[in-house]
Amino acid sequence: MYDFDMFVDPALLQDPHERVRELLRDAPPVFWTPRNGGHWVVTGFRENYDASRDFETFSSEIYPRPMMDGMRAMLAQQIGHVPLPTPINLDPPDHTKFRRPLQLAFSPKAMLARKEEVRNLANSLIDAVIEQGHCDFVPDIAEPLPVQVFLKMMGLPLERSAEFRDLVHEFMSPPDTELAPIYRMRKVANAMKGEIEARRTDPKDDLLSLLWTSEFDGEPMTFELMEDYAVLLFIAGLDTVINGMGFGVRHLAQNPAFQEELRANPKRIPEAAEELLRRYTFTVPTRRIAKDVEFAGVEMKDGDRLMLFLPGADLDQREFAKPEAFDIDRENNVHIAFGAGPHRCLGSHLARIELQVLYEQMLARLPTFRLDDAKPTVFHAGNIIAIDSLPLRWD
Ligand code: HEM
Structure with a gap:
């Protein structure tokens, strides 16, 4: 048992990964916290890896299927179809079936083809701030870049960028009611409804059109x-x-010598990323515990909730020598930031391209940048440890 509130822990909001290191020192690699209704937290690398792969015990169906079907049927009368992010909310064998159509779309080759498009988008965002000598990196660059990449991939017009950034903001803010996440998902689906409908009969070269062509056991897409x-x-x-x-950019801003090293040797940017x-x-x-189990020496009960605290896994000294050191030459760099097991991130190739290209362009175009001493970096926490504001300056 260890008292840890993953949403409002003050030290986590102050300096997130320092708090993660403290957690690894002070708490066992698997512990129960009474906060937020009570749940397990898994911080060890091996424990996260094993739990991520054992989908029969650690289910991604956060509500058991009959309960979820009932909730969907009830809410359908009020708001229509309740979108459930698929396949991340399913366990095999259904998961395998519904992951397949995305696998092709997100292949390394398909993603590599988008690299120059990502670079152009990154450059246009840097253009907008370069002369002023400062920016808030999150709203000015980090938010619009993936939003624009997403719009392009889905075949949605770039002019809708502001609308989609507002949706991301709303989605990321703490839910004010229990049903808020569901209403927000409906709102996101509503924003794409027209385009989804249009691509059914008028396909283009985009992901929506590609997904419409999928079949499942001979049944067409719905x-x-x-x-x-x-x-x-x-x-x-x-x-x-x-x-x-x-x-990533916060680390670079805090380490000017490392910026210089990468500017002198940009080929190392992928390793740095x-x-x-x-x-x-x-x-x-x-995850939801799907059956009573003893895991890592503790008894877990059917129905318990569990958090795969991946930030802890990648700072676990049992797995990584001197985990707190930032070392692009480390011998073992096989991290778990993209998860493990059947749900391992499908977008990792795209994410890597976006990150690498952004670092390349920031380093190539801006002089040495630093954190703005006059303004704080602001974090929030939960299922994602997030940065809301990252003020930067350069001369
Ligand atoms: C640095 C950026 C990213 C990180 C750290 C990340 C991390 C993750 C993690 C940890 C999972 C596993 C979740 C679980 O086990 O429940 C996951 C799943 C997933 N990610 Fe990412 N992701 C990133 C970017 C992206 C991008 C750009 C896309 C695509 C547009 C994407 C698409 C997906 C999908 C579709 C899944 C679900 C896969 C499945 O359930 O089979 N991700 N991601």
Whole structure:
């Protein structure tokens, strides 16, 4: 037992990964916290890896299926189809079936083809701030970049960028009611409804059109399932990249000598991007215990909730030598920032391209940048450890 509130722990909001290190020192690798209704927290690397792969015990169906079906049926009368991010909320074998159509779309080759487009978008955002000598990196660059990449991929017009950034903001803010996440998902689906409908009969070269061609055991795609996929891609691909960029650029801003090293040797940026993901891992996926089990020496009960606290896993000294050191030459750099097991991130190739290209362009175009001493960096926490504001300055 260890008292830890993953949403409002003051030290986590002050300096997130320092608090993660403290957690690894002070608490066991698997512990129960009474906060937020009571749940397990898994911080060890091996424990996260094992739990992520054992989907029969650690289910991604956060509510048992009959309960979820009932909730969907009840809410359908009020708001229509309740989009469920698919396949992240399913366990195999259904998960395997519904993951397949995305696998092709997110292949390394398909993503590499988007690299120059990402670079152009990054450059246009840097253009907008370069002369002024300062920016708030999160709203000025980290948010609009993945939003624009997402709009392009989905085949939605870039002119809708502001609208989608507002949706991301709303989605990321703490829920004010229990049903808020569901209403927000409906709102995201509504924003794409027209385009989803249009692509059914008028396909283009985009992800929505590609998804419409999917079949499942001989059954065609449905409109409802298209909404489920669209909402998943919105949730999985925006908030994550925004914060990955935030932590990466914060580290660069705090380490001018490292900026110089990379400017002199930009070929090392992909390795740097990888070590930044390990050192500042920030996602915390949820699982439901699907049967009574003894795991890592503790008894867990059917129905308990569990958090895969991946930021802890990647700072676990049992797995990484001197985990707190930022070292792009480390021998073992196989981190778990993208998860493990059947749900391992489908967007990792795209995420890596977005991160690498952003670092390349920031380093190539801006002089040495630093944190703005006059303004604080602001964090929030939960299933993602997030940066809301990152004020930067350069001369
Ligand atoms: C640095 C950025 C990113 C990080 C750290 C990240 C991390 C993760 C993690 C940890 C999972 C596993 C969740 C679980 O086990 O429940 C996951 C799943 C997923 N991610 Fe990412 N992600 C990132 C970017 C993206 C992007 C850009 C996309 C696509 C647009 C994406 C699409 C997905 C999808 C579709 C899944 C679900 C896969 C499944 O359930 O089979 N992610 N991501």
